[in-house]
Amino acid sequence: MAWHFDREAGQGLKLISPTLLYVLVMLAAPLLMVITFSFWTQDYLTIDTTPTFANYREAWTTPLYQVLMWRSLKISVIVTGVTVVLAFPIAYYLSFHVKKRKALWLFLITVPFWTSYLLRVFLWKVILGYNGVFNTAFLELGLIQEPLTFILYNLNAVVITLAHAWAPFAILPIFVALEKIDRSLLEAATDLGDSPMRRFFRITLPLAMPGIVAATLIVLIPTVGDFITPRLVGGTDGLMISNMIQIQFGKANNAPLGAALAVSSMVVIGLISAGIFLVGKKLGGRVR
Amino acid sequence: MTRKDDMNDSIKPMIEIRDVIKKFGTFTALHGITADIREGEFFSLLGPSGCGKTTLLRAIAGFEPPTSGTVAIAGKDMAGIPANRRPTNMVFQSYAIFPHLNVEENVGYGLKTRKMPKAEIAREVAEVLSLVDMKNYGKRKAHELSGGQRQRVALARALVMRPKVILLDEPLSALDKKLRDQMQMELRSLQRSIGITFILVTHDQEEALIMSDRIAVMFDGQIEQLDTPEGLYRHPVNKRVASFIGVMNFLPARVTALSDTHLTLGIAALGEAQVPRDRLGKDVNPDKIDTIGVRPEMLTVLFDQDERSQNKVKGEVVDTEYYGDMTYYEVRLPGHDKPLTISMRNTAGRSVVAPGSTVSVGWGIESIVVFGE
Incomplete structure (x- = not known):
């Protein structure tokens, strides 16, 4: 029995070993390097390798970094909220009302990925710009008197662009969670007197919670660290922590500080994610 | 079509089904069903899969409104009344125990919808759980229950609503033989003691014979014969019924x-x-x-x-x-x-x-x- 188990375990290890190696080299190694860097200091052109918390002290106390961190969190929380709230009805419609060709619908959701992300961000610039599609159309229709300026080169633009980019990633896990709900549970709730609205809040939503939590984490975690979108459509008000990390590693030539900022934001996101996961687990209960 | 239907004419019908036709697109699932189900009887819809027995049950429950024809429960026409406002409760084939709620919350689900006070819900739930022999399992979740226990919870959840009719959609088909035999006896004696009208859908003729007061044998969306178990067994009206029963x-x-x-x-x-x-x-x-x-x-x-x-x-x-x-x-x-x-x-x-x-x-x-x- 033990021999059998060892053999199975060994086989499993062999199976995942290419992936494991890849992950070790491509993810763990750079991560370790970043962490190591964060305890060193930049001494003009050389790096002082005496371990120190100086970078962390700076990262956590400098008002500029605090502002950027808060703004990053704020933007990603808003983006996540908007994305999940918009994604839920789409996933719901797909799961409950599309009877035929579900695969085609799912395929259509991936259409935005057919062009590069960079191109899509530029397109949003064209849509949201001063003389952009949005403003021109609304001016022509007489709905606005002068071009709206609060939709580009600020926080709003970042939220709009990111919410659009991440929508499919939110739709899919929610869709899967909704698909997993046994339809007889909904009939049972109706049978026991629930109106459709009550049933939604008592059965559908709690059972969809694992998907909602997954969608929240999938959108929240990467958007905190996004730097292309704020760079291109965020103006100065929309800059986020990653832009600062990029500057530290690049122009500012202070990799250790950049590393400390990166590790700090990683820790913050890690804690927030763990919190969301636990709350979601409590709200939705275990679904089997 | 029926032989001994005039035996109990003094008992008023609980459910009156008149010329019920149900079409799904071009497929006709029910070809004009007419039947009376009496108050307090254990009534079975028996037939092979695809005969329309489940569709008829769901028409009574309000999940599949008939294309034409009427269903009246306790003298009241049910046309336009959705499933959540009908005096019926269903025990689903899969039991449909809410996985995120424990046994007590499952059983009290419908009472909560009725806005019954919490203390009263707790009392009713405890009572019905002891009736189905599940009072020590109140805090368990669905995945911690065996098939037979789930079945009891599903039944308790319907019973606690005190409906006029309980609808059972092949409730025993997922259980093993021994447990099934035991549950058949329990269900039967429970129904006798509480006196609620039960309508059972089953493809198992033995189950129908054992449990029912009367059985409607269905083929191809029609009731072929409606009779007592003995009547069906001894005097089947045609070869199809005769070969299906025993x-x-x-x-x-x-x-x-x-x-x-x-x-x-x-x-x-x-x-x-x-x-x-x-x-x-x-x-x-x-x-x-x-x-x-x-x-x-x-x-x-x-x-x-x-x-x-x-x-x-x-x-x-x-x-x-x-x-x-x-x-x-x-x-x-x-x-x-x-x-x-x-x-x-x-x-x-x-x-x-x-x-x-x-x-x-x-x-x-x-x-x-x-x-x-």
């Missing part, structure tokens, strides 16, 4: 002579027999008689040449199936290819006859059911 031996037969009171049948392998006319079902036209049926227990394998019987024929034992208390014989009679199934009780002093032996088969005219086309 085991029936069919033999070709035709009328050779007709008188005012009797008709004489020429039956393959068994020979001639005189049947009183009043033994025929009212749908059977003497000119169209082509088959007779005889149940396995109505035939006798005569172990002793001196044993008496109204009629005797010789045959060869082709095969035996030994069940302990019973033995099923397959006996081929001259003039008929398909062996007849004969069941015999294994009483003291009777040994099982080996295949290949020649035996006499005894039969009586009372045991014959006559079928037309």
Whole structure:
């Protein structure tokens, strides 16, 4: 029995070993390097390798970094909220009302990925710009008197662009969670007197919670660290922590500080994610 | 269509189903169903899969409104009344226990919808859980329950609503044989003691016979026969019902002579027999008689040449199936290819006859059911 188990375990290890190696080299190694860097200091052109918390002290106390961190969190929380709230009805419609060709619908959701992300961000610039599609159309229709300026080169633009980019990633896990709900549970709730609205809040939503939590984490975690979108459509008000990390590693030539900022934001996101996961687990209960 | 339907006319119907037709696109699932279900009875819808029995149950529950026709419950037409406002509760085939709630929350679910005070809900739930023998499982979740326990919770969840009718959609089909037998008895005695009308959907004829007061046998979206279990077994209206309920031996037969009171049948392998006319079902036209049926227990394998019987024929034992208390014989009679199934009780002093032996088969005219086309 033990021999059998060892053999199975060994086989499993062999199976995942290419992936494991890849992950070790491509993810763990750079991560370790970043962490190591964060305890060193930049001494003009050389790096002082005496371990120190100086970078962390700076990262956590400098008002500029605090502002950027808060703004990053704020933007990603808003983006996540908007994305999940918009994604839920789409996933719901797909799961409950599309009877035929579900695969085609799912395929259509991936259409935005057919062009590069960079191109899509530029397109949003064209849509949201001063003389952009949005403003021109609304001016022509007489709905606005002068071009709206609060939709580009600020926080709003970042939220709009990111919410659009991440929508499919939110739709899919929610869709899967909704698909997993046994339809007889909904009939049972109706049978026991629930109106459709009550049933939604008592059965559908709690059972969809694992998907909602997954969608929240999938959108929240990467958007905190996004730097292309704020760079291109965020103006100065929309800059986020990653832009600062990029500057530290690049122009500012202070990799250790950049590393400390990166590790700090990683820790913050890690804690927030763990919190969301636990709350979601409590709200939705275990679904089997 | 029914024989003994006039027996209990004084009891008012709880459910009146009139000309119910249900179409799904071009497919017609129910072809005009009419039936009365009485207050307090255990009623079964029996038929093979796809016969429309579940559709009819769901039409009563309000999940599949009929395309035409009416369903009235307790004298009230249910047209336009959604499932959540009907005085019915359902036990689903999959039990549909809410996985995120524990047993108590599941059972109290509907009472909470009714905005019953918490203390009262707790009391009602405790009461019904002890009724179904589940009072120690209140805090468990669905995945911590066995199949039989889930079934009890599903039943409790329906019972606690005190509905006029409880609808059961193949509730026992997922249980193993032993548990199923036990649950059949429990369900039956529970229904008797609380007196709520139960409507059971099942494809298991034995289950229907054991549990029901009356059974509607359905084929192809129609009720073929509505009768008591005994009525169905003894007087099936046609070959389809006869072969669906229990085991029936069919033999070709035709009328050779007709008188005012009797008709004489020429039956393959068994020979001639005189049947009183009043033994025929009212749908059977003497000119169209082509088959007779005889149940396995109505035939006798005569172990002793001196044993008496109204009629005797010789045959060869082709095969035996030994069940302990019973033995099923397959006996081929001259003039008929398909062996007849004969069941015999294994009483003291009777040994099982080996295949290949020649035996006499005894039969009586009372045991014959006559079928037309």
